[in-house]
Amino acid sequence: xxxxxxxxxxxxxxxxxxxxxxxxxxxxxxxxxxxxxxxxxxxxxxxxxxxxxxxxxxxxxxxxxxxxxxxxxxxxxxxxxxxxxxxxxxxxxxxxxxxxxxxxxxxxxxxxxxxxxxxxxxxxxxxxxxxxxxxxxxxxxxxxxxxxxxxxxxxxxxxxxxxxxxxxxxxxxxxxxxxxxxxxxxxxxxxxxxxxxxxxxxxxxxxxxxxxxxxxxxxxxxxxxxxxxxxxxxxxxxxxxxxxxxxxxxxxxxxxxxxxxxxxxxxxxxxxxxxxxxxxxxxxxxxxxxxxxxxxxxxxxxxxxxx
Numbered sequence: 001x002x003x004x005x006x007x008x009x010x011x012x013x014x015x016x017x018x019x020x021x022x023x024x025x026x027x028x029x030x031x032x033x034x035x036x037x038x039x040x041x042x043x044x045x046x047x048x049x050x051x052x053x054x055x056x057x058x059x060x061x062x063x064x065x066x067x068x069x070x071x072x073x074x075x076x077x078x079x080x081x082x083x084x085x086x087x088x089x090x091x092x093x094x095x096x097x098x099x100x101x102x103x104x105x106x107x108x109x110x111x112x113x114x115x116x117x118x119x120x121x122x123x124x125x126x127x128x129x130x131x132x133x134x135x136x137x138x139x140x141x142x143x144x145x146x147x148x149x150x151x152x153x154x155x156x157x158x159x160x161x162x163x164x165x166x167x168x169x170x171x172x173x174x175x176x177x178x179x180x181x182x183x184x185x186x187x188x189x190x191x192x193x194x195x196x197x198x199x200x201x202x203x204x205x206x207x208x209x210x211x212x213x214x215x216x217x218x219x220x221x222x223x224x225x226x227x228x229x230x231x232x233x234x235x236x237x238x239x240x241x242x243x244x245x246x247x248x249x250x251x252x253x254x255x256x257x258x259x260x261x262x263x264x265x266x267x268x269x270x271x272x273x274x275x276x277x278x279x280x281x282x283x284x285x286x287x288x289x290x291x292x293x294x295x296x297x298x299x300x301x302x303x304x305x306x307x
């Protein structure tokens with residue numbers, strides 16, 4: 001159904017497409033656990049470009065390709081001619097002659113668009129400055145495993161313009177769910193992406209609300225989510241962001257205001273003592289390790305359906 005498409009942002013997909021990806025993610029988890037993975041990438045080569053460091057994304061993608069019978073070709077930026085100024089368009093044209101698909105973790109979302117347009121291949125966003133769709137898919141897989149449904153109020157505490165949050169909002173907007181965001185007014189989504197999210201929310205009945213006070217946002221929520229305050233490439237504004245976000249830490253006290261059954265989620269890596277207290281991420285309510293594991297199964301799903 002999705003073969004040949006690219007996954008650059010979840011807003012580009014229809015609700016039924018996302019539901020299909022999630023359905024196959026659960027199937028893939030069962031296949032791995034029963035050692036019965038279908039070799040849907042047999043004979044396929046997939047290039048994985050990394051302009052940024054990676055742990056979960058790299059390990060999950062390489063493992064997923066191997067498990068599906070394919071061959072991953074890892075290309076760190078320092079290893080290829082992009083590091084010497086070769087245009088993305090030229091790299092894309094060459095890859096189009098050698099491989100069957102591309103996954104890319106990039107500094108600029110525009111690079112993903114160029115890779116797609118000039119390679120003629122399906123391209124998967126492994127993280128960009130705009131969004132992180134594979135992370136959101138794993139997040140909602142975890143939520144459904146914990147609660148049996150996606151339809152639980154979620155609270156995000158932190159940077160309101162965060163790329164992970166954009167993908168969470170995209171999933172919520174497409175699926176008609178509820179998300180509450182606690183963030184400073186200075187850190188909100190870019191107008192152009194927020195306009196798209198608003199339009200999708202109106203169509204689906206999704207509710208996405210912003211709060212200045214994190215205690216109001218988490219009240220009654222079943223998921224409390226956060227991300228690092230300073231993303232890769234933002235080191236020059238680190239002090240400013242930390243000052244803006246100092247009252248948006250997920251603490252044990254904040255978690256008490258969520259539902260008694262609430263879980264804590266984080267896309268990792270985490271900075272204990274900044275965006276989250278160690279007692280929370282390492283405590284009984286933390287679902288971050290299940291969340292990290294599920295990155296494998298959503299990667300397998302997307303690779304199978306798209307490449």
